[in-house]
Amino acid sequence: HTLAEVPGPRMPSWLFGHGLQLQKAPVGAMYNRWAQRYGPTYKIGGAFGTLKLVLGDPKGAAHVLSSSNFVRPAAGRRMLVQFFGESLFSTEGDEHRRQRSVLNSAFTLASVRDVSNVIFDLAKNLAITWEEELDKSTEETGQIIEITGPIHRVALDAISMTAFAYDVGNSDHSIPELISKISNVPQSPVTLLASALADVLPVLTRLPSPMKEWTTMLRTELGRIADEVWSQAQESSGPMFHSKLLDSMNGAEEIHGVEMSRDRAIAQIVGVLFAGYETTANVIGECLYELARCPQVQEKLRKELVQFISKTGREPTFDDLFIGTQLPYLDAVTRETLRTKAVLMVIAREAVEHDKIPLLFPTHGVGSPYVLVNPGQIVYIPVRDGINVDKTIWGPDAGVFRPERWLEDGALPDTVNSIHAPGHLMTFGDGPKICLGRNFAIAEFKIVVSTLVRHFTFAPDRQLYDFYRTGGNTVKPKVRGREHEGVQLSLCISKFHTDE
Numbered sequence: 001h002t003l004a005e006v007p008g009p010r011m012p013s014w015l016f017g018h019g020l021q022l023q024k025a026p027v028g029a030m031y032n033r034w035a036q037r038y039g040p041t042y043k044i045g046g047a048f049g050t051l052k053l054v055l056g057d058p059k060g061a062a063h064v065l066s067s068s069n070f071v072r073p074a075a076g077r078r079m080l081v082q083f084f085g086e087s088l089f090s091t092e093g094d095e096h097r098r099q100r101s102v103l104n105s106a107f108t109l110a111s112v113r114d115v116s117n118v119i120f121d122l123a124k125n126l127a128i129t130w131e132e133e134l135d136k137s138t139e140e141t142g143q144i145i146e147i148t149g150p151i152h153r154v155a156l157d158a159i160s161m162t163a164f165a166y167d168v169g170n171s172d173h174s175i176p177e178l179i180s181k182i183s184n185v186p187q188s189p190v191t192l193l194a195s196a197l198a199d200v201l202p203v204l205t206r207l208p209s210p211m212k213e214w215t216t217m218l219r220t221e222l223g224r225i226a227d228e229v230w231s232q233a234q235e236s237s238g239p240m241f242h243s244k245l246l247d248s249m250n251g252a253e254e255i256h257g258v259e260m261s262r263d264r265a266i267a268q269i270v271g272v273l274f275a276g277y278e279t280t281a282n283v284i285g286e287c288l289y290e291l292a293r294c295p296q297v298q299e300k301l302r303k304e305l306v307q308f309i310s311k312t313g314r315e316p317t318f319d320d321l322f323i324g325t326q327l328p329y330l331d332a333v334t335r336e337t338l339r340t341k342a343v344l345m346v347i348a349r350e351a352v353e354h355d356k357i358p359l360l361f362p363t364h365g366v367g368s369p370y371v372l373v374n375p376g377q378i379v380y381i382p383v384r385d386g387i388n389v390d391k392t393i394w395g396p397d398a399g400v401f402r403p404e405r406w407l408e409d410g411a412l413p414d415t416v417n418s419i420h421a422p423g424h425l426m427t428f429g430d431g432p433k434i435c436l437g438r439n440f441a442i443a444e445f446k447i448v449v450s451t452l453v454r455h456f457t458f459a460p461d462r463q464l465y466d467f468y469r470t471g472g473n474t475v476k477p478k479v480r481g482r483e484h485e486g487v488q489l490s491l492c493i494s495k496f497h498t499d500e
């Protein structure tokens, strides 16, 4: 019941394993197909003949994510240090716990509620901008608008203004250009080869390459914003100072006993900026795309929102959106989007010591209820094309975007309870490293989606889109046949009038 007895696809290459295929394939083309063939637990090839355990088993995943015997892989941590510097993402054990406690107070539900007015304003401003654009248009059936740029912008403003009390819009950074540079991670053949081998030969990530330039750019540009944020925080102490996160980082040494040097603080800010805007922006973009393709879901959602406003005579507040049961369909659309459009393909871990990972579904072949792993074994927990959409867990329509499954009695099979993560969604991970910003992400998602769906109708444009795992491991859209143009997603948008 060691890895040798676990089934898996044939190795395409000793040198690259499945690394190249995984980087090039669009979403929906690899992990889910492998799972159908080999079951949820199988092995694939890493670089230089190494093996990776893919653990799409919910019990096994809960074991790995809750255990201190599994850490973020050393190669990934080195890359993250290159990205952000030494931050929450690259620490483990007690140091991770201490650093997390410093940042945590800014991301509780109460803290997110306190700053939510900023996100409401940003969503309204985006709606006004699009309305003005549509007023100028001569098209009667709506106008094609590229949505990734504006939504990334809202998300970057939301995290920087709320978490750091910092308005990027009023700084002298060229934000649209920066956003496009960050989204478009280089995909040259050299970069693909280097990334496929980086686990075993990390030095490759330090050699001059388009990827190296990209990471340096990321650190420099986001680092510059972070630097300004931290400098302002040092100057503006006292009652005028509103960022809980910076307050907490400023007091880290006295309150939490965590050393927070300037470099460390800047690394945390860069990390939160990066983790906090791209992820949420992509999931909002994918939701609008799905609503455009499912007009009946879109209409049902809009009807719920419009009826709420006519019944109460007011727009939904944070509590209506986030806590109450006032808008159940919005909640179902949110859960279904987070389930089917998770922006992370996999969560990776590395075993420190020997371990016996228990399984809910015995391995195909020998039928073992557990897998033994050696120290150093890399484990991938597949999220987007794995646990979140596995038919043995969610039923035969697992891959279908159907928000009703969250509302109908008995629509969720009992096996769903075997996913330990909150809400049975692996989208934000689980255990001590579960996403720090999940309350924030869900709030932003609901505020932006509910505002836009109330003001506009969305229809597909005529392009075919594929979604790729690119940069920071997140999933992003490209037009089929025009992949070289980079990340983009256009929808045909028209104004919605309440009397329609």
Ligand code: HEM
Residues within 6 Å of the ligand: 072, 088, 089, 100, 159, 271, 272, 275, 276, 277, 279, 280, 283, 342, 343, 344, 347, 348, 426, 427, 428, 429, 430, 432, 433, 434, 435, 436, 437, 438, 440, 441
């Ligand atoms: C839909 C949006 C988001 C998704 C899907 C997402 C997903 C995740 C996942 C899966 C992890 C765990 C990684 C692991 O276990 O190795 C994580 C960690 C993290 N996320 Fe998010 N995230 C989102 C939004 C955000 C936001 C808005 C913020 C900040 C405001 C944020 C900050 C973080 C941080 C700091 C960590 C590291 C936690 C730690 O190491 O303790 N994320 N995220």
